[in-house]
Amino acid sequence: MSNTTGTLAVRVARIEQVTPEIKRFTLVSPDGAPLPPFSGGSNLVVLIPHASGSYRNAYSLMSSPYNTSSYQIAVRRVATGRGGSRRLHDTIRQGDLLEVLRPVNLFPLSKHARLHLFIAGGVGITPVCSQLAELRLRGTPFEVHLAVRGAEHALLGEELRREYGDAIHLYHGDQGERLNIAAVLAGRPLGSDVYVCGPEGMIEDTVTAAHDHGWTDSHIHYERFLEQGSVGEAFSVTLARSGATVHVSPDQSLLEAAESAGHHIPYLCRGGACGMCETRVLDLDGELIHTDDWLSDADKSANKKIMPCVSRAKCARLVIDC
Numbered sequence: 001m002s003n004t005t006g007t008l009a010v011r012v013a014r015i016e017q018v019t020p021e022i023k024r025f026t027l028v029s030p031d032g033a034p035l036p037p038f039s040g041g042s043n044l045v046v047l048i049p050h051a052s053g054s055y056r057n058a059y060s061l062m063s064s065p066y067n068t069s070s071y072q073i074a075v076r077r078v079a080t081g082r083g084g085s086r087r088l089h090d091t092i093r094q095g096d097l098l099e100v101l102r103p104v105n106l107f108p109l110s111k112h113a114r115l116h117l118f119i120a121g122g123v124g125i126t127p128v129c130s131q132l133a134e135l136r137l138r139g140t141p142f143e144v145h146l147a148v149r150g151a152e153h154a155l156l157g158e159e160l161r162r163e164y165g166d167a168i169h170l171y172h173g174d175q176g177e178r179l180n181i182a183a184v185l186a187g188r189p190l191g192s193d194v195y196v197c198g199p200e201g202m203i204e205d206t207v208t209a210a211h212d213h214g215w216t217d218s219h220i221h222y223e224r225f226l227e228q229g230s231v232g233e234a235f236s237v238t239l240a241r242s243g244a245t246v247h248v249s250p251d252q253s254l255l256e257a258a259e260s261a262g263h264h265i266p267y268l269c270r271g272g273a274c275g276m277c278e279t280r281v282l283d284l285d286g287e288l289i290h291t292d293d294w295l296s297d298a299d300k301s302a303n304k305k306i307m308p309c310v311s312r313a314k315c316a317r318l319v320i321d322c
């Protein structure tokens with residue numbers, strides 16, 4: 001099913017506006033064949049065409065892992081940045097063909113939890129959707145606590161409430177309803193796990209509340225909203241193993257530029273958080289612009305490593321070990 005570049009072709013079968021900012025895309029195989037399987041919490045990287053190539057943005061899969069006749073992703077239209085989500089919103093139509101990569105999972109469910117608690121804000125509910133489908137089949141109890149700004153942002157939560165009933169708790173900010181994270185976590189039985197996906201403050205509040213209640217890190221799981229790709233000044237990089245020199249344009253990440261030129265750099269999150277793309281810097285005449293959350297401050301100062309999915313360089317010469 002994958003072609004020689006490792007991508008899969010999919011057809012856009014349906015596009016729905018589910019909130020003022022979010023569209024849900026349903027993707028199917030052009031020949032109707034099943035798509036590769038995935039597990040709850042997985043991401044799908046979509047190649048978004050633009051004038052001189054393609055952006056590679058990762059989106060949470062929200063459909064059931066037990067239905068591989070289609071994939072569903074939710075895309076929030078981001079007004080700033082390089083425009084990948086805007087292209088999906090504004091130019092992709094039903095029936096169009098896209099390329100995607102095989103799903104990867106950076107936010108998997110715990111195999112041993114007796115109760116799964118989900119805390120989510122806004123579009124952070126999307127990875128939870130596929131996780132709930134998996135839990136229902138496993139027969140493991142769960143609760144979802146979803147904060148939204150107002151009724152027009154609550155459609156995904158309401159869909160979940162129709163599907164899973166009282167396990168779904170919605171908090172409408174414009175009606176003064178407040179999600180009290182500490183209260184949600186209080187008094188839970190041993191063997192409970194908490195998952196949080198939302199703004200940075202919500203993640204910090206959940207981790208702090210869980211620690212205050214004596215939860216250990218192995219029972220706390222979170223997924224950040226990641227800035228995809230990278231924009232900045234153009235630069236060139238030499239890939240030491242092949243000797244090839246790759247030009248990184250202003251709206252491309254180093255990772256995307258290498259991929260477009262046919263070179264493979266391992267990746268998972270594409271947002272500077274997972275560490276998978278960490279690459280040694282062999283030679284540098286200039287400075288690196290580190291924008292990842294992975295490398296330590298000491299590593300960033302030493303300039304011996306770079307995360308090509310988000311970080312860039314301002315330099316006359318850069319040679320990396322790949």
Ligand code: FES
Nearest residue numbers: 270274275277309
């Ligand atoms: S792919 Fe995750 S940090 Fe680069």
